[in-house]
Amino acid sequence: MSICMPGEIPDGLDLLRQRVRQDLKWLDQPSRPWVPERSVDGQPVTDVVIVGGGMAGLTVSGYLRRYGVDNHVVLDRAPAGHEGPWATYARMVTLRSPKSLSGPCMGLPSLTFHAWYEARFGQEAWAALDKIPTGLWMEYLVWLRDVLDLPVRNDVTLRxxxxxxxxxxxxxxxxxxxMRTMVCRRLVLATGRDGxxxxxxxxxxxxxxxHLWAHSADMIDFAALKGRRVVVVGAGASAMDNxxxxxxxxxxRVDILVxxxxxxxxxxxxxxxxxxxxQGFQGLPDGWxxxxxxxxxxxxxxxxRASVLRVSREPNAFFHLGCALLSLVPWGDGTLIETSRGAMEADFVIAATGFSxxxxxxxxxxAIAPHVRFWKDRFTPTPADMPSGTLNAELRYSPDLGQGFEFLEKTPGACPSLQFVxxxxxxxxxxxxxxxxxxPAISDGGDRLARHIVRSLFVEDRAIHYNNLVxxxxPELSGDEWTDSPLPIV
Structure with a gap:
């Protein structure tokens, strides 16, 4: 693909930054801060702490700032530019999502990847682009954080x-x-697939x-696998990418066991x-x-498809379908693997087996673990609710959340403050x-969550807001805008 290089359009991103600011100005956003300041024991209280500075955390932060909740912070354990999976274990060449999706733009066309890409590379490059390169998606998220001046603190871990x-x-x-202690009113866990x-x-x-195995989300020294026999367990995107x-x-050689x-x-x-x-899934009955x-x-x-072809075009890649693992034992410097189709040896195993x-x-x-209510704690699906015919463990252990993504108590009254997580x-x-x-819908979700937090903070502070109203x-008028006149005499 022939594209314009960044240096050929030196002012593209600067012009886009100006457009973003103009769009926000026309919308009269961000709103002015309105949440009353608080402190406890001489320490300032942060209204909202977001853990996770990836795409989800940035989206929530952007909406909170737009709605006037300035006193919030985003914490991420990774260094700047490495938030989320995109620069770590997301080993695909391009994203799966179509390039046209609006993503974390929060309703502003000027914040889309489309706008960013054209500003950097030009319209012809956009027309020629098929899927979004993973590295460029990370660059776009870094730009999004920067252009909105979001309060992200890197290299900070929640303990x-x-x-x-x-x-x-x-x-x-x-x-x-x-180590230090922060006091906050709301906590958002925007911690990704394994959150x-x-x-x-x-x-x-x-x-x-x-030393003989790794999960597909681990940091793997692939250079050390040169000349080695690798077995990948799994059939999903991460299996193919690894x-x-x-x-x-x-x-x-690489053997893929499916x-x-x-x-x-x-x-x-x-x-x-x-x-x-x-917009409608949240309103469905539980069974549906x-x-x-x-x-x-x-x-x-x-x-x-592209991920599978990336593997299958290599002559030393081998797919083994209907091949279940039975046992693995150390064998020399590697492992002996017994499968339902026979035995094989490998030097290293990559488990592309998902998250739980x-x-x-x-x-x-x-602190929250004993109190979190999961779907299994209150809902038993009927046979009609299970087209697969089996009771799905992933669904059973999904958290049962409220309207604003808040955790609900397993035992009512046991941990009332859980609703603030x-x-x-x-x-x-x-x-x-x-x-x-x-x-695809990260902006819709971020908006839903931010509106819930805004509403709950206002309701909680209603007495303060009422007293401020009183x-x-x-004065709107100074008293010199009119003259009192006598009635005409009849």
């Missing part, structure tokens, strides 16, 4: 949450070797010595991608929510639809 008697939250955060747990690794793989990187790094007899062919999530689903998601998850999501909700894997969430990551999907983790005494 713990404590509920205060006054209803606020104490957050223990670490920066470098320093409420971690990597799912079958026990048969986990039992191996740690297999491809291993092959491109010079692996001797338990199913065929790769999934149809992306059911695409089938529920309408705006009706985005389960029915939709069971249909999608039981079909599994196929890897992109498991709060025990997140020590920073220990919001789950804005992939596990929210069963409660809210696919609006909290992927590109005390408000800025």
């Amino acid at each position: 713990g949450i404590a509920f205060r008697p006054d209803g606020m939250l104490d957050l223990t955060v670490q920066s470098g070797t320093q 409420l747990g971690g990597s799912h690794v079958p026990e048969v793989i986990r039992a191996l010595p740690r 297999a491809a990187v291993a092959l491109e790094a010079g692996a001797e 338990r199913r007899n065929d790769l999934p062919r149809v992306n059911k999530f695409t089938g529920i991608g309408s705006m009706g689903v985005v 929510k389960w029915r939709f998601m069971d249909c999608v998850l039981s079909a599994q999501t196929p890897p992109p 909700v498991d709060l025990s894997q997140r020590p920073e969430l220990a 919001h789950c804005f990551c992939f596990p929210a999907t069963l409660s809210h639809g696919k609006v909290s983790g992927d590109i 005390a408000f005494n800025e």
Whole structure:
């Protein structure tokens, strides 16, 4: 593809920045700050803390600023420019999503990837572009953060949450070797696909010595796999992407083990991608929510065609379908793998086996873990709700969330302040639809969450706002605008 290089349009992004500011000015945004300042024990209170500075966290931050909640902060444990998966374990060449999706633009055309790309590379380059290169998507998110001046603090890790008697939250955060406590009123977990747990690794793989395997989301030294025999377990996009990187790094051979007899062919999530689903899914009865998601998850999501071809075009890549793992044991410097189709040897295993909700894997969430209500705690699907015919574990362990993505109590009254912790990551999907983790509807989800927080903060502070109303005494008229005249005498 022939494109204009950045240096050929030196003022493109500067002009776009001016356009963004003009658009916001025409909308009279951001709104002026309106939330009363608070402090406890001499320490200022932060109204909202967002954990996660990736796409989801930036979107929520942008909406909070737009709605006048300036006293918020975004914390991310990664260095600047490495937030989210795009510069780490997202090993695909391009995104799956169509380039035309508006994504985290928050309703402003000038904030879209389309606008950014044309400003940087030109209209002809946009017309020639097929899918969005992963690295450019990360650059776009960095620009989004910068142009909106969002309050992101990098290299800061959430270590713990404590509920205060006054209803606020104490957050223990670490920066470098320093620990400190932040006090906040609302906490948003915008922590990605594994936001409420971690990597799912079958026990048969986990039992191996740690140097013999990795999860597809781990930081993997692919250069060390040159000349080695690699086995990838899984059939999804991450399986193909990791297999491809291993092959491109010079692996001797890569074997892909797929338990199913065929790769999934149809992306059911695409089938529920309408705006009706985005806005209406949250309003479905519980059984229908389960029915939709069971249909999608039981079909599994196929890897992109380009990702599969990236692997299959290599002569030393081998697909093994209907090949279930039975056992893995150390064997020489590698491992001996017993499968339903026979035995094989490998030097290294990559488990592209997804993620699971498991709060025990997140020590920073220990305070909320006993109180979080999951769908399994209150809802039992009927046979009609389960087109797959099986009780889906991923759905059972989805958090049961309120209207504003807030966690709900397993035992009513046991932890009232749990409602001030919001789950804005992939596990929210069963409660809210696919609006909290992927590109297509991330602005809709971010807006929904921000509006809920704005509403709840105002309601909580209603007495202060009322007293401010009573005390408000800025005259509209000075008294010299008219003259009192006598009535005409009849």
